[in-house]
Structures are given as structure tokens and as C-alpha cells.
Amino acid sequence: MMLGITQKNKDGWVVLELSGEIDMATGPQLRQTIVQRVQEGDIRIILDLSGIDFVDSTGLGVLIGGLKRTRSHGGDLQCVGLTKPLKEMFKLTGLDAVLYTEDSKEDFHD
Amino acid sequence: MTKGITLEIPAKAEYLSLVRAVVVSAAGLDPAVEDQRIEDLRLAVSEATTNAIRAHANLGSDERITIRCGLGDDRIEVEVQDRGPGFNPEKLKELGSLNEPERLQYEGGFGIPLMRVLADEIQIDSADEGTTVQLVVYIPPSS
Numbered sequence: 001m002m003l004g005i006t007q008k009n010k011d012g013w014v015v016l017e018l019s020g021e022i023d024m025a026t027g028p029q030l031r032q033t034i035v036q037r038v039q040e041g042d043i044r045i046i047l048d049l050s051g052i053d054f055v056d057s058t059g060l061g062v063l064i065g066g067l068k069r070t071r072s073h074g075g076d077l078q079c080v081g082l083t084k085p086l087k088e089m090f091k092l093t094g095l096d097a098v099l100y101t102e103d104s105k106e107d108f109h110d
Numbered sequence: 111m112t113k114g115i116t117l118e119i120p121a122k123a124e125y126l127s128l129v130r131a132v133v134v135s136a137a138g139l140d141p142a143v144e145d146q147r148i149e150d151l152r153l154a155v156s157e158a159t160t161n162a163i164r165a166h167a168n169l170g171s172d173e174r175i176t177i178r179c180g181l182g183d184d185r186i187e188v189e190v191q192d193r194g195p196g197f198n199p200e201k202l203k204e205l206g207s208l209n210e211p212e213r214l215q216y217e218g219g220f221g222i223p224l225m226r227v228l229a230d231e232i233q234i235d236s237a238d239e240g241t242t243v244q245l246v247v248y249i250p251p252s253s
Contacts, residue, residue: 024160025123054130056156057220065217085149092227093220 003029004051007037014042019051022059030059034066034077043075050081060093067099076100113139114180119159121166121175121192129159129177136179137186142252150228151186151247157221158190158243165194165241184251185230190243196236 003026004019014037022030037045045066049055055063063079070077078100082090090096117132119125133155137148155177162175171193178189199222225232231246 021127023123023126023156024163025126054152054156056126056153056160057218057224058160060220061217068217089153092224 002026005030005033007033010046013044013046015046015048017048017051021054022052022062023054023056024058027058027062031062031065034062034069038069038073038075043070043073045070045075045077047077047079048081049079049086050083052083052086055086055089060089060095063095063099078102114178117177117179118174119177121163121171121173123160123163126156126159126163130156133177133179133188136181137247140181140186140249142249143186143247144250147247151188151245154225154228154245155188155190157225158188158245161221161243162190162192162194162241165192165197169195182249184249186247186249188245190245191240193240196238196241199234199236
């Protein structure tokens, strides 16, 4: 399973629409995309996870790394479109306490 | 175990998706297994296999990783066996609980705590010649 990444801009945020799975095989691709965006000055990033079927602990590490990287530059990383299993995992790992999430892009407000 | 399959994979991350698909398919053979428990097993097995792949990578080993999945009357058992250098699972507890905000200072180390939460039983046997992780998810009695 591959990871699909489509990049868009919305209200001063870069939106990365993700599809597929985030694990040890695909996590580096997402990490590299976030690093590249931040290097180019895009420090406010939204990850649209509505097309993501699976995230493991490697994927969580990528999200935490992205959160730390954007915030260290004065920006932020937020997640939208979490499926029910993903919400459970965020809750289980405490990620929901530090990572701002919304159910869908339509719910997102700057 | 009355039914079971064995899978041997190269220690490469590209095979994780295949392992998850096979285990989910095997677990789904019993209609009594709830979807949420299959999701739990899917993630737990992925974590165990990821750790096994990392163990081989650290050693530069070309040996294969073995995944055994058994379906019994009251349980699903999955065993992930690597030939890596082994580790001491007790030392991982130093990172703290999963849901403590301070824990998020670390980008790694979620795997084994997640497995402990997701599986009904977990046993980790690790030695210099390799590690075997056994994960058990209970099947509720049919009504």
C-alpha cells in the first residue's frame, strides 16, 4: 500500500490530503514532505487524514515530529478527517491532547 | 490452535501491508470476532512486525521474519519471530505511560505500549539470538 499526498493551499495553510497507510514503509515520505514544506516557509500545515486507512506508531512519530517542527518555527500542524479507529488511537496515545483535530475540512476554522 | 497459517517475509518495510492483510483475513474467518478486535490485532501485529524488521536492520541480517497466526475456539494467537540481537522489554517502561503529555517529547517507543493495550495477552521472549512476540486476542463465545 502506498501513501498518496496531494498538496493544496487554504486560507494561509498548506493542506496535505493523504490517502493509504502511514507506517514504516510510507512514513519517511510524509516526514520528508513536511520537512520540505517547513524549509520552504510553509509552517502552518493541515493533514487531511480522511483517506487514511491505517496509522501505526511510526506514523504517530511522524505526526509528532511534524508538530514539533512546525511549532518550533512559530507555526502549527493540525489534523482533520480522522476516522473512528484513528480517533481511538489518538485518544489511546494522548495525541488528541496536544494535536488540534477537527472532523472534516469543512469544520476547520483558522 | 485448530487452524493456522505461517508467513515468512524478508525484513523489509514493504511487506508490512501484506502481513496486516493476511492476519486480518485470517482473523475474519471467525464471524464471532468483532471488527474492533480485528483492528486491534491489525495494529498490534504491525507493531510487532515493525520491531522485528528494525531488529534485523540493526543487525544487517538478511534472515527472514516468521509470522504464525492461529485461530482457536476462543482466541486468535499471532507470533512474530525475528533473529535480531534481542532487547530488554522492561527498559522500555522508562519512557512513561502512553497518555502522559510529556511522553510526546519522544517520537518513538509507542510500539510495545500499544501492543500491551491492544492485545488481551502479550508475551515477549527476547534473547541474543532473537525475539518472539506472542499476541493473543480473545474470541467471545458464540451466542
